[in-house]
Amino acid sequence: MSQASSIAVEGLKFPADLLQERVLAALREAGADEASAAAAARAMMHASRLGIDSHGVRLTPFYAECLRSGQINGSPAFTIKRTAAGTSMLDADHGLGHAAAYAGMEEACRIAKESGVGAVGITHSTHYGAAGAYALAGAEAGFIALSTTNADSLVAFHGGKTRFHGTNPIAAAAPVRGSRPWLLDMATSAIPYNRILLFRSLERELPDQVTADIHGEPTRNPHLAEILTPLGGADFGFKGAGLAGLVTILSAVLTGATPDHLVVPMGDGHTERHDIGHFCLAIDPERFVGRETYDLLMQQYLAGLRGSPAKAGAQVLAPGDREWQTMEKRDRTGIPVDPDTVRFLDLA
Amino acid sequence: MSQASSIAVEGLKFPADLLQERVLAALREAGADEASAAAAARAMMHASRLGIDSHGVRLTPFYAECLRSGQINGSPAFTIKRTAAGTSMLDADHGLGHAAAYAGMEEACRIAKESGVGAVGITHSTHYGAAGAYALAGAEAGFIALSTTNADSLVAFHGGKTRFHGTNPIAAAAPVRGSRPWLLDMATSAIPYNRILLFRSLERELPDQVTADIHGEPTRNPHLAEILTPLGGADFGFKGAGLAGLVTILSAVLTGATPDHLVVPMGDGHTERHDIGHFCLAIDPERFVGRETYDLLMQQYLAGLRGSPAKAGAQVLAPGDREWQTMEKRDRTGIPVDPDTVRFLDLA
Numbered sequence: 001m002s003q004a005s006s007i008a009v010e011g012l013k014f015p016a017d018l019l020q021e022r023v024l025a026a027l028r029e030a031g032a033d034e035a036s037a038a039a040a041a042r043a044m045m046h047a048s049r050l051g052i053d054s055h056g057v058r059l060t061p062f063y064a065e066c067l068r069s070g071q072i073n074g075s076p077a078f079t080i081k082r083t084a085a086g087t088s089m090l091d092a093d094h095g096l097g098h099a100a101a102y103a104g105m106e107e108a109c110r111i112a113k114e115s116g117v118g119a120v121g122i123t124h125s126t127h128y129g130a131a132g133a134y135a136l137a138g139a140e141a142g143f144i145a146l147s148t149t150n151a152d153s154l155v156a157f158h159g160g161k162t163r164f165h166g167t168n169p170i171a172a173a174a175p176v177r178g179s180r181p182w183l184l185d186m187a188t189s190a191i192p193y194n195r196i197l198l199f200r201s202l203e204r205e206l207p208d209q210v211t212a213d214i215h216g217e218p219t220r221n222p223h224l225a226e227i228l229t230p231l232g233g234a235d236f237g238f239k240g241a242g243l244a245g246l247v248t249i250l251s252a253v254l255t256g257a258t259p260d261h262l263v264v265p266m267g268d269g270h271t272e273r274h275d276i277g278h279f280c281l282a283i284d285p286e287r288f289v290g291r292e293t294y295d296l297l298m299q300q301y302l303a304g305l306r307g308s309p310a311k312a313g314a315q316v317l318a319p320g321d322r323e324w325q326t327m328e329k330r331d332r333t334g335i336p337v338d339p340d341t342v343r344f345l346d347l348a
Numbered sequence: 349m350s351q352a353s354s355i356a357v358e359g360l361k362f363p364a365d366l367l368q369e370r371v372l373a374a375l376r377e378a379g380a381d382e383a384s385a386a387a388a389a390r391a392m393m394h395a396s397r398l399g400i401d402s403h404g405v406r407l408t409p410f411y412a413e414c415l416r417s418g419q420i421n422g423s424p425a426f427t428i429k430r431t432a433a434g435t436s437m438l439d440a441d442h443g444l445g446h447a448a449a450y451a452g453m454e455e456a457c458r459i460a461k462e463s464g465v466g467a468v469g470i471t472h473s474t475h476y477g478a479a480g481a482y483a484l485a486g487a488e489a490g491f492i493a494l495s496t497t498n499a500d501s502l503v504a505f506h507g508g509k510t511r512f513h514g515t516n517p518i519a520a521a522a523p524v525r526g527s528r529p530w531l532l533d534m535a536t537s538a539i540p541y542n543r544i545l546l547f548r549s550l551e552r553e554l555p556d557q558v559t560a561d562i563h564g565e566p567t568r569n570p571h572l573a574e575i576l577t578p579l580g581g582a583d584f585g586f587k588g589a590g591l592a593g594l595v596t597i598l599s600a601v602l603t604g605a606t607p608d609h610l611v612v613p614m615g616d617g618h619t620e621r622h623d624i625g626h627f628c629l630a631i632d633p634e635r636f637v638g639r640e641t642y643d644l645l646m647q648q649y650l651a652g653l654r655g656s657p658a659k660a661g662a663q664v665l666a667p668g669d670r671e672w673q674t675m676e677k678r679d680r681t682g683i684p685v686d687p688d689t690v691r692f693l694d695l696a
Contacts, residue, residue: 083635086434087464116435119465121636159662172594184590207583235555242532242667246520256637259649287431288469289604301607314507319590
């Protein structure tokens with residue numbers, strides 16, 4: 001989602017329908033049941049259509065590997081327990097995180113409709129892809145929605161020299177009358193780990209203050225970079241680290257999943273069940289200022305934002321604006337897919 | 349709260365009790381009723397004791413000026429309306445924001461005890477000082493708690509060259525069995541505006557990528573700096589700007605207060621009623637994994653964090669650790685107060 005340093009995947013382009021069909025087939029073949037495969041494909045297509053290629057269809061082989069190794073349960077039996085007027089717990093039985101996260105957000109919205117706010121903790125889950133997919137689902141249902149997940153450790157704590165937190169994203173979305181939702185989806189590290197891999201293949205220098213080598217020393221060399229650093233860099237990384245910690249507390253500590261630094265990573269030959277947690281929050285504007293005034297204020301706020309004068313060579317875009325533009329373009333011209341994924345999905 | 353660039357106030361030191369008494373007297377004299385003055389003094393003493401001097405007792409003259417000018421209502425009549433099982437709205441009647449924010453957090457905790465989660469929107473309020481004071485109050489009552497506020501505009505949007513968002517803090521706190529809460533209190537700009545003023549008086553160069561001049565061009569000269577930039581700097585400022593927007597949506601758009609860019613600032617000769625909003629969230633761990641497991645996981649998480657190897661010359665501290673250390677020291681040796689505030693509070 002980085003504007004300054006994102007690099008679109010280059011490669012052959014394919015229509016969304018075809019990609020979705022191949023992703024579904026690959027997940028089914030790897031052992032995912034219908035509901036799990038459909039949710040994972042939906043979340044990956046969200047990311048691929050909106051240009052978040054790091055979390056798009058290129059993750060299919062990764063999920064397939066983990067389904068085959070047993071780290072992900074292909075036929076999970078979810079249990080949802082309403083624990084109070086505003087809260088539920090969802091046990092994801094180590095299934096694909098996408099299905100759990102969509103189910104959790106639906107539950108949060110159902111609760112919010114009744115109780116004004118709904119908070120759902122999801123435990124014993126696995127990698128759920130792009131956090132924004134679930135916040136968006138909440139906003140499309142009419143709620144201000146948040147989704148967070150913890151993850152296995154890749155990011156040093158501020159001042160630390162080893163991996164501690166996951167990239168622990170915060171996604172939020174809010175309905176906008178007459179247009180697509182406001183949509184924020186951000187890792188609490190400065191960049192995602194996949195950016196390092198991409199810059200390696202491009203032999204390109206990384207941005208300043210976003211990665212460290214295996215000894216915890218700052219590096220811009222993608223071949224030496226092994227550890228991510230928190231959003232905020234050398235001076236203000238305590239803020240990114242603090243936000244990552246908030247995500248761990250909400251997603252794992254509150255739900256009974258495993259804290260980041262103790263999570264067995266997915267893939268890489270591991271076979272133990274993966275165990276992370278997610279947190280969903282849905283808020284109904286109707287129970288605050290009322291939907292009508294909310295809609296007016298949101299339009300007034302966004303008009304002010306988009307009318308804010310831009311620096312030379314820059315654009316002022318609301319969170320999500322760039323992604324919606326990308327989606328419209330990709331829906332017309334196709335979704336670019338990298339060569340490895342083209343082969344895996346039997347596209348050429 | 350910045351670790352890298354914070355500068356403690358230097359000056360004579362005073363015991364907390366004496367300071368609190370003088371702050372209370374000054375607020376009463378400026379027209380605040382007893383409940384308003386007590387809440388504002390409590391929040392300022394929180395900040396002063398924990399070393400967040402920008403939001404400590406030095407704000408007393410500022411609040412006194414706004415009480416006298418009529419921008420703040422000294423005798424507000426709050427109305428709290430429970431709107432659903434999980435939500436309430438609080439109209440602060442333009443009183444001191446501290447009283448509204450403490451009352452909102454108390455209401456959120458009451459609701460969370462019943463319903464598992466409580467969300468309270470506060471509208472028609474004013475500057476509430478350190479956001480962490482209210483999150484802390486929620487954590488001390490046994491809940492994971494969040495507090496946000498919007499504010500008049502000081503921060504350029506990412507890519508923008510004029511002030512748009514306020515410094516819009518996010519504060520979160522979480523109970524820790526047997527010790528003080530985990531506590532995060534961060535502006536979504538890289539630095540607070542008061543840091544510019546402080547660096548001016550010190551003739552010291554500002555950190556890189558945190559401020560811009562009146563034309564929106566980056567500057568490190570504190571005499572030219574007029575606009576703050578969002579957390580994340582030139583490459584990743586869209587994340588800080590996105591978080592600031594989330595705060596505006598929750599605090600103002602959802603509650604019916606004024607969005608940042610339309611807020612009439614406090615002080616500086618203005619006389620119109622100030623109008624901003626706050627948002628409070630409280631979550632009861634008992635309705636998720638249960639308090640006992642939450643406590644164990646929180647201790648496990650924090651033990652991992654504090655045991656994470658530090659870089660040479662750095663420390664690995666959980667959010668709040670530094671503040672609790674400062675509080676213990678200041679409770680022993682007194683709170684340093686800058687000369688202007690010493691004079692205003694008749695301390696010497």
